[in-house]
Amino acid sequence: MKLEKEGHEKSRRTHERSEKKSTHSSKDRGKDAELNGKHRHSSKKRPSDPGERQQESAVSSSGVKHEAGEADMDVDATADPDERTRHAGPQKSSPAGHNHTLKIRSKSCKERLNHKEKKDLNHEDGNLKKERNKDSNQGDGEEKKMKKKRVKEEEQEKNQQSAKKRKKQSPEHDKAEKKKVKKEGDAGEEQKKRERGKKEDKKDEESDKWKWWEESKSSDSQKWSRLEHNGPYFAPEYDPLPASVPFYYDGQLLKLSPATEEIATFYAKMLDHEYTSKEAFQNNFFTDWREEMTSEERKQIKTLSKCDFSHMHKHFLEKSEERKNMTKEEKQVLKEESSRLVEQYGFCVLDGHREKIGNFKLEPPGLFRGRGEHPKMGKLKKRIQPEHVAINCSQDAKIPEAPAGHRWKRVQHDNTVTWLASWLENIHGRPKYIMLNPSSKLKGEKDWQKYETARQLKVCVNAIRKQYKRDWTSREMKSRQRGVAIYFIDKLALRAGNEKDEESADTVGCCSLRVEHISLHRRLDGLEHVVEFDFLGKDSIRYYNKVPVEKQVFKNLKLFIKHKDPEDDLFDRITTVNLNKALNECMPGLTAKVFRTFNASTTLQDQLNKLTAEDMTVEEKILSYNRANRAVAILCNHQRAAPKTFEKSMQLLQEKIQKKKEQIEEAKRELKAAKKAHRDAPSDRCRKLVEKKEKLVQRLCEQLKKLQLQETDREENKVIALGTSKLNYLDPRITVAWCKKHNVPIEKIYNKTQRDKFTWAIHMTDESFQF
DNA sequence: AACGTAACTTAGAAAGGCAACT
């Protein structure tokens, strides 16, 4: 009974969600659920105790048993990463039509659903029997918690110690650290430092760098011992428009108050962006704008369409033109100014080392631009005042000075977090932070750890795959759904897919997939059991993919969608929370996103091994690397808008190719003629001419090949973004090892920023590294 | 458990800058 109710609970939420215009708060939803679900128990809680569940399940059916047998015989399709890359990936999309179908969600089918779904699930649940493994790890979890607490306390005590005398590891980190630090003892460390000192003046930049990866890893919860910085840089005050730039309302000249004018300029600057043509954008903007007006202005300005921003718009175009046309000297002055800013605000001192800050500039006010169909697009992002900003630094540090006449919201000394300053953005009311640059120790160490976790998954992934395949035939619906969900996450590198509120764009990940996002094809394009995915993921990027799946998965999906409406959750019994909990029990530190890292890095390693040959030129090797990189980007669905100049530059390239072809034709004709001449009247001169022409043809053919390669490369890259995976998913040690092994200069693969971020990997990796 | 929130990672667009072409 409860199981069935459990399912309703989540489906119910989706229904409410589709009623975008309704004013229901999330709290109301619960109430509704109770009212409408007459047949259900009134309790909303989901069963937590497996024992509780046992009683609810009824007799097993032969059907389920049968299925179980089949599943065991299924082959592991996931094992072949090649297959994975082949299937995953964006196809040419028709976003307009797509959005249309996705957006239309029927409005109210609560009753219908309740009834239907209940009936069906009832049936299925009747077939579910006692859980096989009823060992709950609850006790285990408790213990872990306690242990963590103890460790935390221990760490707090050690807080006072200085950075250089790094404490020995707490028991929790023992394992990880042994792996990482086996090389150097403290003595070696010291020696190295001294040596470094000697070289100091030779290579300023090099010697200055903190080789934190050569030190033993510091604790997990204590992020620093000492932290000092100069606070954030505030956006410059608003500089009012010159009187020569008019604003008209309904044909009448209107002098706006500075505050009102400032907001008007935000809109004016965006006038030729398609954003401003959207109704939601206009409404949100206008509402927020009016709120900031003086009462006088508010009385006058009532309709956005009567506002004439065109002069402002023109003014800003001219200004940017001016900026472009500045002389070198003027540009130089600006450059120096900005580097002074970096000098003053761009760095902090963390545990005695100067570290780069990532975003030391506070976000300036402006209009919020969400991605996709964001309901809040166009809203006013307010100016951040010092009174909104919290500062985090160490107790003994000099507290950054707030701008004259202002004070900070608060100053804290919390070394369990990494941020230097934080504030609440006013659009969603969520905190934002000023944190360190990716090249910093704090970020680097975490990054390293991430890849180590992914490598751990490599060790136990087979067991996990076995487990989720077992779950496909579980007698418990929840387990089946979890099994299929983890399978998707593993095979397709889907994101976890948290629930979202209506205040954001309607995008989904694995756990939040709805019935409407998949279609099942018993047979498609000569393949069996094909699932067609079509949904908007993070950043409203479309995921479209047709994937053949195991028969048992297919059967399960059919079961999951039975009697559900398109806008119901596909996985109505699971959430990211309990999915991650289950994963964590398989392997400490394992969560859904680890699969993405793991599969991405594994794919890169495999592809590199496969695509690189010793006899290749450096250029060819780089091409191979990019191909491998692209396989990963496709797997992770990293897309970009096609470059604006794509068609044009493609055409240019094709013209070049055409020309080359013509050249080849001509050269061939000449060759033929030369050969004929040589046959008719053999001579040394003729023979040489033939040779010369042969070489020419050969050379031209090679050039053609290169161009054509470039063409396919560019075509394939049209909507694929390689950067994201390179920066976030691919263990840099794979790349470094590959470069060393194949004598490819690292600069050809990583640009400056990337080298900075991955300095640790570049220093510590030798060519034998395998992910 | 459910919920809310904090902290941190991941993401694509836009701006900026630079070098190769015309």
Place this chain on the structure above:
DNA sequence: AGTTGCCTTTCTAAGTTACGTT
């Protein structure tokens, strides 16, 4: 010298996950 096209950097939105509270 101006233009074009590509790559890098900056910006900040949008995810995930951990954790505390109710």
